[in-house]
Amino acid sequence: MVNSVGFKDRVTETIKGKKTRVLFLSLLVIIVALLPLGVNNYIEEVMTNTFFYIILALGLNIVIGYAGLVDLGYAAFFAVGAYTTGILMRYGLNFWLTIPIAVIFCVIAGIIIGGPTLRLRSDYLAIVTLGFGEITRITARNLKVTGGASGLVGIQRPTIFGHKLYQITDFYYTFFILVILAIIVSLRIYHSRLGRAWQYIREDEDAAEAMGIDPVKTKLYAYMIGAAFGGVAGAFFAVKMTAISPETFAFTQSAMILLAVILGGMGKIPGAILGAVFLVFFPEIFREIGQMRMLLFGILLVIIMVFRPQGLWPERKS
């Protein structure tokens, strides 16, 4: 006779155990790493797109999930990154050198956006970030250096160790590596002194302030680091697409990234990944119904929020 209680306990213990988790994760990484061997270009393209949104979602997760700040204009950072790389490469700079410059520009943009607004009420912050997103897009459309309404075209493909990245499989692995880096950075930050300060502020700003945490400065770091993620993603986006236009960075784009974070559950890395996967796969699966899918998407979003306002896979509060 099997002792059912003991058996159940043992099973849950095995499932929740660290060993199982490591095994499961490594299996997942191996499957994803080997995927291009067995699937067609379409799946690879969708997966690459998913990776891209995972990076953006992880970046925005730092702002929204960790620090609890609203940002409805995240596409602006991603735009600054993409345009910086695009423009500098036009002047002959090596792609890999443009990345740190793109990151610096994004961090500056984060300071410009965050600096004056972080003292505001949070719903004002929502509209100001939205406004900044629009300003970025309109500026890109009006300036000569950004190519006006038609944007930048013919951005060169980068080379690494003499190998030119141009096939979809190349970008699949490039973005896959970036996702892993983004996850590691996210995890490290979450458990750092700064990460704990963000969570503290998010839960109780007054108490955090009383403990000697400077809320404005700490929040500003969240914007800066979130912006840096957007910048890196934007730089790689520019070379993958070889063409960028202002409309790529419209509000819908910011809304999409935001939805990935919120759907998955704020503050949790697997949540943000799940959200991004859902976000890319949903329109792909329902490609046949055409424009109806966005309508369905809106309705679904409301339904999810009404029944699970904390997201699909929220952070466990201890």
Place this chain on the structure above:
Amino acid sequence: MHVMTDFYIIIQQLVNGLILGSFYSLVALGYSMVYGIIKLLNFAHGDIYMVGAFVGFGALGLFGSVLGIGWLGITAALVISMVLVGFLGIVIHRVAYQPLLNKNAPRMSLLITAVGVSFTLFNAVMVMTSGEYKAFTTSLSYDGISVGPLNITYTQIIMVVATAVLMLGLYWFINRTMYGKAMRAIALDQDACRLMGINVTKTISLTFFVGSALAAAAGVMAGVYYGSIHFYMGFIIGLKAFTAAVIGGIGSIPGAMLGGLILGLLETAGTQLPFVGSAWKDVFTFGILILLLVTKPTGILGKSEIERM
């Protein structure tokens, strides 16, 4: 002579600004009322304005053959659109927002739900109209009062008067009726209202009805005035109207009216400035918003309070 021409241009721009400001004010009122009562940034409000324009367009198409496409037909379309879109506002409140309010969900969830509602309305209209521009055909003439090169059409005058009538009506409703009193009371203290026997949910629904109806009125009037409508028209005006509401002091009804007019005038003036022009006018508006939020976040007529999400 040159001075006179400048003078005429200023007057003409003033009129243009006033009309633009009227639309902003009407939309800003809905933003401000809903924000005042449940502290929700109703992101879908701009799209409600857009739906209002399309419902008015449909109503004019249906009844235009009977009532004509002159002022009579337009007024009928305006009223029909206001009522129908008002009910749409109630449906949105009951289906999307009230369940979250009941659960005491975080404000962020409410904001996201509002983004979802906005997406739904926006895409529903896009699918139904195949994303095309619709010509809002009316038989209104360009007759008006002309002084020199200055021309103020009767349409423009009627627009401003109609806005003023709607606003006075709202002012009366908020300040002189029991319903208005209930709304003001809920904005102050929901729990106390419940204890006093006010049906809070119903009153919030009523607020949504009134706010949405005003936005619909603005949508129909904008359709008539500009002559064409499309599914994307709600997004930017939603942003602008929010800016207007913040300028006036969010939650304040006279503030929203004033803020809309100020924004309309500023924006029209902005297009005349060197280095701004029409390409940069939205940047100019958001610049004003950010400057204002940094220097005086409570707006012109708003109360100061510190809140966190």
